[in-house]
Amino acid sequence: MAVKAGVENRGVAIFGGSFNPPHIGHSEIVKWLLTKGLADEVLIVPCFLHPFGKELAPYEHRLAMARLAFERPGLPVSVSEVEGQLGGESRTLRTVEHLIGLNPDSRFSLVAGGDVEAEIDKWHRFDELKALVDLIKIPRGPGSPIADVSSTQIRERIASGDPGWRDMVESEVAVYIVTKALYCE
Numbered sequence: 001m002a003v004k005a006g007v008e009n010r011g012v013a014i015f016g017g018s019f020n021p022p023h024i025g026h027s028e029i030v031k032w033l034l035t036k037g038l039a040d041e042v043l044i045v046p047c048f049l050h051p052f053g054k055e056l057a058p059y060e061h062r063l064a065m066a067r068l069a070f071e072r073p074g075l076p077v078s079v080s081e082v083e084g085q086l087g088g089e090s091r092t093l094r095t096v097e098h099l100i101g102l103n104p105d106s107r108f109s110l111v112a113g114g115d116v117e118a119e120i121d122k123w124h125r126f127d128e129l130k131a132l133v134d135l136i137k138i139p140r141g142p143g144s145p146i147a148d149v150s151s152t153q154i155r156e157r158i159a160s161g162d163p164g165w166r167d168m169v170e171s172e173v174a175v176y177i178v179t180k181a182l183y184c185e
Contacts, residue, residue: 013039022069025149047090068172
């Protein structure tokens with residue numbers, strides 16, 4: 001597991017998502033979590049199979065792009081394959097329970113959009129999840145330190161041939177997307 005073992009009471013923020021592709025907004029969230037002292041470590045968790053049936057690039061590509069986007073020497077950020085290892089439909093509760101079981105000395109929190117409370121009916125057993133982890137709500141909208149970027153915008157720009165998408169992802173991710181011809185259709 002990517003969580004540093006043997007460090008008691010280490011604060012680990014679980015940042016899950018499709019990362020289809022990971023973009024600068026995601027990178028800014030990670031920086032915000034660390035600079036605000038909301039976590040000692042950030043664990044990036046790309047979903048394996050989206051629970052709402054969203055069409056995604058293959059898991060291996062999204063995992064590779066996440067590593068290119070987030071993992072840097074000396075930065076307490078790692079990309080986890082936990083949902084790929086668990087297989088099947090990704091459910092946050094199952095993933096969190098698994099991570100807690102493997103790392104009982106860590107304190108886990110879950111990174112979620114600021115609108116998470118309005119969407120609890122979409123979450124699988126949200127009350128149980130909330131009992132296991134604290135929620136870190138990401139500020140959105142005017143005045144937010146997080147860029148207003150979406151993976152959907154990036155995919156649409158790639159498909160339409162608009163080169164502006166390259167400014168919305170880390171340079172290594174842009175090279176990967178071009179090399180693998182992702183999102184061209």
